[in-house]
Amino acid sequence: xxxxxxxxxxxxxxxxxxxxxxxxxxxxxxxxxxxxxxxxxxxxxxxxxxxxxxxxxxxxxxxxxxxxxxxxxxxxxxxxxxxxxxxxxxxxxxxxxxxxxxxxxxxxxxxxxxxxxxxxxxxxxxxxxxxxxxxxxxxxxxxxxxxxxxxxxxxxxxxxxxxxxxxxxxxxxxxxxxxxxxxxxxxxxxxxxxxxxxxxxxxxxxxxxxxxxxxxxxxxxxxxxxxxxxxxxxxxxxxxxxxxxxxxxxxxxxxxxxxxxxxxxxxxxxxxxxxxxxxxxxxxxxxxxxxxxxxxxxxxxxxxxxxxxxxxxxxxxxxxxxxxxxxxxxxxxxxxxxxxxxxxxx
Numbered sequence: 001x002x003x004x005x006x007x008x009x010x011x012x013x014x015x016x017x018x019x020x021x022x023x024x025x026x027x028x029x030x031x032x033x034x035x036x037x038x039x040x041x042x043x044x045x046x047x048x049x050x051x052x053x054x055x056x057x058x059x060x061x062x063x064x065x066x067x068x069x070x071x072x073x074x075x076x077x078x079x080x081x082x083x084x085x086x087x088x089x090x091x092x093x094x095x096x097x098x099x100x101x102x103x104x105x106x107x108x109x110x111x112x113x114x115x116x117x118x119x120x121x122x123x124x125x126x127x128x129x130x131x132x133x134x135x136x137x138x139x140x141x142x143x144x145x146x147x148x149x150x151x152x153x154x155x156x157x158x159x160x161x162x163x164x165x166x167x168x169x170x171x172x173x174x175x176x177x178x179x180x181x182x183x184x185x186x187x188x189x190x191x192x193x194x195x196x197x198x199x200x201x202x203x204x205x206x207x208x209x210x211x212x213x214x215x216x217x218x219x220x221x222x223x224x225x226x227x228x229x230x231x232x233x234x235x236x237x238x239x240x241x242x243x244x245x246x247x248x249x250x251x252x253x254x255x256x257x258x259x260x261x262x263x264x265x266x267x268x269x270x271x272x273x274x275x276x277x278x279x280x281x282x283x284x285x286x287x288x289x290x291x292x293x294x295x296x297x298x299x300x301x302x303x304x305x306x307x308x309x310x311x312x313x314x315x316x317x318x319x320x321x322x323x324x325x326x327x328x329x330x331x332x333x334x335x336x337x338x339x340x341x342x343x344x345x346x
Contacts (some may be wrong), residue, residue: 003203034301035288036103036130037142043101045282048149051091052119053249053306055160055280059085060194060224060336061253061274063166066318066327066341068259068268070202071170077345079166079326081180084159085337092121092153094178103130107145122153137259141144160335166195174205178222189231198222200257213261220255220272240297243284251276251308263320270314274333307328310334 033041063081071077094225095176097113098105106114107127117123130144152158166180177199226249252275259268286298316329316339325343330336 011056012236017061026309032082032144032146033104033247034298035146035285036128038298038301041282042103042105042304044104044148045094045280045302046304047094047096047305048118049304050306052086052117052160053247053280054308055085055087055091055120055335056162056226057249057251057276057278057308058274058331058333058337059162060196060226060249061222061251062275062329062331062339063341064196064198064222064335065200065218065220065257065270066252066253066268066325066329066343067216067266068177068202068204068218068257068270069206070174070200070218071168073170073173075168075170075176075344075345077168079168079341079343080163081166081339081341082161082337083260083337085159085162087120087335090117091335092151092158093117093123095298101109104128105130113212116148117151117153118152119151119302120158121151124150124154126150147346162194162306164340168200174202176200180224184228190228192226192227192228196222196224196226198253216259216261218257219255219291220257220270222253222255224251224253224276238289239289240285243286244296246281246283247278249276249278259318266320267320268314268316268318268327268329272312272314273310274312275309276307278308279302280306289300308334 014239030159032046062083063083064236093115095188096111096116098111105128106112107129110129113125115123118124126148127145128148128179164180164182166178168176168178170176178197178300180194180196182194184191198220198221200218202216204213204215204217207213227247229244229246231244253272255270255272257268257270260266282301285301288298290294312331314331314335316327318325323345325345327341327343329339331339
């Protein structure tokens with residue numbers, strides 16, 4: 001029996017958070033699961049990563065607005081925004097049924113279903129076994145045994161952070177164009193790039209009594225894109241070259257916004273709809289030395305997709321002191337979230 005303890009590599013960085021905060025996704029060396037075959041590895045990876053991917057899509061769409069009232073013509077605002085989306089308890093585990101897997105079995109009670117951790121879970125000491133096949137008669141098969149990844153729950157992390165710079169500029173009456181951007185950064189094993197574009201228009205700016213009307217109402221549409229990759233370290237089961245995850249995430253946000261129009265302190269809120277897709281590809285060459293595919297070389301094993309969509313409601317407050325402003329809001333959605341911003345307007 002070939003045994004490996006891979007729990008010490010749980011905290012690999014999958015994405016580097018933009019700007020100030022380091023975002024840590026619990027990223028196991030998923031390539032160990034290739035010992036059970038491509039289909040099994042793909043199924044498990046999809047279940048394991050979906051809460052992280054969907055939480056990221058919600059987090060990167062917060063902070064697009066802090067006011068329904070449009071800036072004056074040629075008005076400009078520079079913002080520093082930090083967000084966090086929270087992962088609910090039901091997203092921290094999933095039921096692994098061996099009947100849905102071709103070769104993966106639990107070491108204990110092999111044919112029974114049980115809860116296992118997602119990227120935000122905390123279920124440890126779950127060992128699986130993959131029976132090997134001998135390529136040569138009379139040579140014993142090389143089985144694979146390893147521990148499934150737990151998750152960030154063991155570090156009490158249950159949120160997906162994001163942070164970035166954002167610029168807003170009014171080029172037409174009642175209309176603002178917004179852009180958020182962070183250039184692609186590279187650490188030892190991680191690269192990430194992030195940008196977004198949005199357009200907000202105040203409907204109430206066309207009212208003849210605009211200055212007397214106490215409430216502003218506007219609409220916003222925004223597109224956000226993130227791409228990054230994560231390079232693996234070697235494991236005791238799988239050899240190979242250029243082993244990495246590549247991720248591309250795209251989202252659209254549609255939002256109706258309302259706010260008060262007071263000089264210093266204002267309340268704002270919004271009702272919106274988020275739609276997004278995250279695609280993660282496992283790339284590289286993999287030579288599995290044990291398990292069901294111990295004699296095979298696998299190139300670019302699989303691609304998984306995760307989709308997020310749903311209605312979201314936001315409520316926040318904003319403080320304005322001359323050219324300096326700050327805001328905080330809370331969003332109710334599939335992944336609830338909080339956003340905080342510092343703004344400098346001219």
